Amino acid sequence: MDNPIRLLEHTDEATKQMLENLRKRKKKFDDAERWHYISIYITLFVAFIFFIYFYFTIAKFYSYSFFAMFSAAINDQINILLMASVIIGLGAMNVLRQQKEKKEKEYHDLRVEIVDKSKDLWKKEEEWKNRHVVFEIMKKNYDINLYHEKK
Template identity: 55%
Template sequence: MENSIIHLDDRTDQATKQMLNNVVKRKRKYDDFKRKHLIVMILTMCMTFLFFLYLYQTTIKPYSYSFYEIFSAFFSHSGNLYLFVLTGGLFGLMNLLRDKRDKAEKEFHALRCEIIDKSKDLWKKEHEWKSRHIVFEMMKEKFDINLYHENK
């Protein structure tokens, strides 16, 4: 469990601390997939550009007089097929990571909204209710998790 969540003391009970810790884990998972997706997306775009540039220079430009010659030249070099498969694989990985990122975002957002909805139950006592803004501010500052509003 996170140190800043452990040191909330009497502001929250143990179950609430566990919920806050879970939302931090989901946020980190979402941020990790978001970063990986961005890196693979940039790699895919660069690889696609370089592949088309290579294809234009080695195949299309010299054999532009005939589509059959372009087709034959493309398949006569096995490197073209490997580059094509690599580019397609990067595109598939990018889509896979996008789906995982979207799923992680939904899980994070659902848990965050659950905490917001149950805030009246989680901070039942009067002194806990009055000090919950300290918990919300700590979550916003340390983990960039907004527990004030359900909208992103």
């Protein structure tokens, strides 16, 4: 369990465990989002290199005929490699986007569940009055908003 969550006062162990699970899901979502954006930038960079290479080695010299350009493109191994890299990058972007959306849904569902159950999690009068401290710690340390259900 992370130290700020472990040191929370006016919060029972079950609630601390829920907050820890929420923190872990938020981290997984952030990591998935970061990898998705990295895949986008790498794919865009490789596509840029591919189009520059294609223009200067094939399109510039064989622009008089589509069939000559197509034949030259198929016979050039570097061109095929770059084109395959772009296609693989597009596939990776799609897979990572799906993983990101799945992890975002899991994170958001647990966050909404905690917001909905806040009356049950902080039952005692003293705990209820001090729950804002827990919400502030989660917002400040982990960028997790427990004040509202909406993002």
